[in-house]
Amino acid sequence: MANKKLIWWRTAFQLKGSVITAIYKRVIGCGCFGVLVSLLYYFKIPVSQPILGSVIPSIVLGLLLVFRTNTAYERFWEGRKSWGSIVNTVRNLARQIWVSIEEISPEDKKDKIAALNLLVAFAVATKLHLRSEPVNPELEDLMQHSKYTKLKMMNNPPLEVAFWIDDYLQQQYNRNCLNSYQLTAMRELLNMLVDNLGACERILKTPIPLAYAIHLKQLLLLYCLLLPFQIVEELGWWTGVIVALISFTLFGIEAIGLEIENPFGYDANDLPLDTICHTMKRNINDLTSLIPSTRSHRESQN
Structure with missing residues (x-):
């Protein structure tokens, strides 16, 4: 229990992964503006205008922020589901290739391992494609050099890798393997991989409508700038502190939506795509260390 309490406090004051660094300048600016309004009120300048509270009802702003955050989280969760499906589909397809395809010649086992590595290459290529990064040596270890060279010239490397896997399956069918x-x-499993690639591309290439994002930012800024005029009469010199706290809450919620709406990057709140790809690579290595019973029986007879 004590350990859980310690973790709670450590998380509460953790900077990495939070949005504090993204919003602190705006929060300080709003707080300073609140102090300025307090100063003007102290010198008897009529800045107290409680009626301004009806300009932007807080419930309207709250609903807009909730909609913004929910929309962003839906994109994040859809991306996570797509990558979860990629992991499961790679495992299922790799298992079927390793167990079902017969080995007629000594080279067949090497070809099967190369095909399984292409499944991992599909995931890695998808990761790089979603991050708008070029083909790098991370893929070179998963395929022949000629394929790697050709892949660097492709506009959509994951689709090319999927083509090579499909071509391998067709060759094995033609050989009656x-x-x-x-x-x-x-x-069908290979089609699922391509479908998940398309789902991730849809998330990446369909940003939140610009007009909505602009309007929400304008309302947030207007609300935080009008707030000191509403509360200065009751709070006096505490106006700046309260305005800073409220703006921290509002700007923070909006920043969280911005942080998670594209879950494929390197931010602390993005999906751990590097770890996911490494996990798939370990799964494939474990699979290739196993010997199917049919092959084991055949080898014992020989």
């Missing part, structure tokens, strides 16, 4: 039902099942 798998039947038509197995080929259909594997291609």
Whole structure:
């Protein structure tokens, strides 16, 4: 219990992953403006205008912020579901390739391992594609050099990797190493990978409408600037502090929405895509260390 309390306090004051660094200048600015209004009120200048509270009802601003945050989190969660589906589909397709495709010649096992590495390459290429990064040596270790060179010239590297996997499956079908039902099942899994790629691209290329983002920022700024005139009569010199606290709350909620609406980057609140890809690579390595019972039986007979 004591450890949980310690973690709670540590999290509450943690800067990494928070939005404080993104909003502190605006919060300080609003607080200083509140102090200025307090100073004017102290010198008997008629700045107290409680009626300004009806200009932007707090419930309207709150609903806009909730809608903004929910929309951003929906994008974040859809991205996480798509990557979760990529992980599961890679595992299922890798298992089917490793177990179902027969090995006729000694080179077949190497070809199967190369195909499984292409599944990991698909995930890595998807990660780089979503981050608008070029093909890098992280992919070179997962494929032949000729494929790596060709991949660097592609506009959509994950689709090219998917094509190579599909081409491998078709070759194995033509060699009678798998039947038509197995080929259909594997291609359905491959289609799921491409579908998840498209879902991630939809998130990336469909930002929050600009007019909505601009209008929300304008309302936030207007609300925080009008707030000191509403409360200075009751709070006096505390106006700046209270305005800073309220602006910290409002700007923070809006900043959280901005932080998570594109979940594919390197921010602390983005999806851990590097870790996810490394996990898939370890899963494939573990799988290739296993020997299917049919192959084990065949080897024992030989």
